[in-house]
Amino acid sequence: MLEKILSVYGLNPEKITITPFGDGLINHTWKVSGNTGNYIFQKVNTSVFKHPQAIDENISGIKTYLSGKFPDYLFISPVKATTSDSLYQDNGEYYRLFPFVEGSHSLNYLENEDEAYEAAKQFGKFSKLLSGFDTKQLNITIPDFHNLSLRYEQFVSACSGASAERLKHASDYVNFVNQHKEIVDTYLSISQNPEIPLRVIHHDTKINNVLFDDHKKGMCVIDLDTVMPGYFISDVGDMMRTYLSEASEEERDLSKIKIRKEFYQAIFNGYMKEMDEVLTDAEKQYFTYSGKFIIYMQAIRFLTDYLENDKYYGARYEGHNLNRAINQITLLKEYLKLEDEL
Numbered sequence: 001m002l003e004k005i006l007s008v009y010g011l012n013p014e015k016i017t018i019t020p021f022g023d024g025l026i027n028h029t030w031k032v033s034g035n036t037g038n039y040i041f042q043k044v045n046t047s048v049f050k051h052p053q054a055i056d057e058n059i060s061g062i063k064t065y066l067s068g069k070f071p072d073y074l075f076i077s078p079v080k081a082t083t084s085d086s087l088y089q090d091n092g093e094y095y096r097l098f099p100f101v102e103g104s105h106s107l108n109y110l111e112n113e114d115e116a117y118e119a120a121k122q123f124g125k126f127s128k129l130l131s132g133f134d135t136k137q138l139n140i141t142i143p144d145f146h147n148l149s150l151r152y153e154q155f156v157s158a159c160s161g162a163s164a165e166r167l168k169h170a171s172d173y174v175n176f177v178n179q180h181k182e183i184v185d186t187y188l189s190i191s192q193n194p195e196i197p198l199r200v201i202h203h204d205t206k207i208n209n210v211l212f213d214d215h216k217k218g219m220c221v222i223d224l225d226t227v228m229p230g231y232f233i234s235d236v237g238d239m240m241r242t243y244l245s246e247a248s249e250e251e252r253d254l255s256k257i258k259i260r261k262e263f264y265q266a267i268f269n270g271y272m273k274e275m276d277e278v279l280t281d282a283e284k285q286y287f288t289y290s291g292k293f294i295i296y297m298q299a300i301r302f303l304t305d306y307l308e309n310d311k312y313y314g315a316r317y318e319g320h321n322l323n324r325a326i327n328q329i330t331l332l333k334e335y336l337k338l339e340d341e342l
């Protein structure tokens with residue numbers, strides 16, 4: 001069945017191997033090796049991305065811009081099928097095929113600061129090269145994706161709709177979220193501040209969305225589904241969320257969740273290497289805020305999903321999203337302890 005779809009991209013069904021690949025939470029991803037090379041094949045998650053065409057148009061618009069202005073920049077865009085579209089629809093599902101970046105690998109956690117520096121530089125470079133691109137040309141692939149005020153409202157409504165049992169298990173963490181609502185208020189003031197512009201933002205800078213080469217140098221950013229107009233705090237914040245602690249969001253041993261201060265410095269150095277000249281002074285004042293903004297939002301998103309019976313992220317075991325939320329709340333507590341120092 002997948003073979004049939006791949007043949008639309010010119011691959012010979014008798015000469016391909018298809019293997020599930022990567023650790024993304026949203027799309028289905030396979031590595032495909034065939035007669036014409038290696039590829040990443042994906043089925044788009046249409047419960048999350050209601051209009052896959054909108055993503056495709058964004059990637060194509062950015063590709064045209066970058067290949068005109070910065071032809072040496074490695075930008076990964078999907079290959080065209082024989083239908084001459086890159087997106088292929090079959091039985092209500094949407095598929096696409098990317099060239100596999102040879103010699104690349106992704107990481108799920110970082111071992112040293114150089115990797116954090118490299119990844120932050122890649123995401124900074126992406127926004128810098130696109131700082132002249134008109135954000136109005138971008139489709140909104142997930143409305144209000146990083147709108148923390150709305151995420152908070154959704155959390156409040158999830159609390160009222162939750163089963164008594166799930167609400168009871170979550171109650172300490174629900175209280176914690178409510179006690180830190182000032183993080184939402186700061187977001188609101190940022191969104192109303194004319195000196196904080198909307199930029200082309202990746203919106204999913206977690207560590208496995210950047211590819212490294214064998215010498216641990218950053219090669220390029222991937223997973224462009226959520227590239228939309230947004231605030232720089234989204235990208236910097238998700239780096240802090242996923243690079244500062246050695247433990248990932250899946251870790252259940254909370255004693256392993258610790259902030260590595262030198263990694264904060266590496267994110268700053270890598271991102272600012274590219275973005276220092278682009279960001280306004282008003283934006284720079286929120287660099288440290290960005291960490292708590294995203295960690296808090298991710299805690300809310302996992303907790304909301306637990307209260308809504310795991311309908312967004314799914315769960316591999318009972319209480320999975322509650323544990324992820326507890327993990328993120330622990331990370332936030334550690335971050336808040338060091339905030340002044342950072």
Ligand code: ADP
Binds near residue numbers: 021024025027105222
């Ligand atoms: P998801 O949206 O589910 O996170 P991604 O687009 O991030 O999906 O892909 C999942 C994983 O597949 C990535 O973390 C990375 O390891 C790998 N990957 C994606 N695109 C490429 C590519 N073009 N070349 C090599 N590896 C890739």
Ligand code: GN1
Binds near residue numbers: 223
């Ligand atoms: C999802 O697609 P993936 O696995 O890179 C999610 C992010 C979350 C992340 C948490 C579209 O990212 O927003 O931060 O999981 N993507 C979407 O791991 O919801």
Ligand code: MG
Binds near residue numbers: 223
């Ligand atoms: Mg991904």
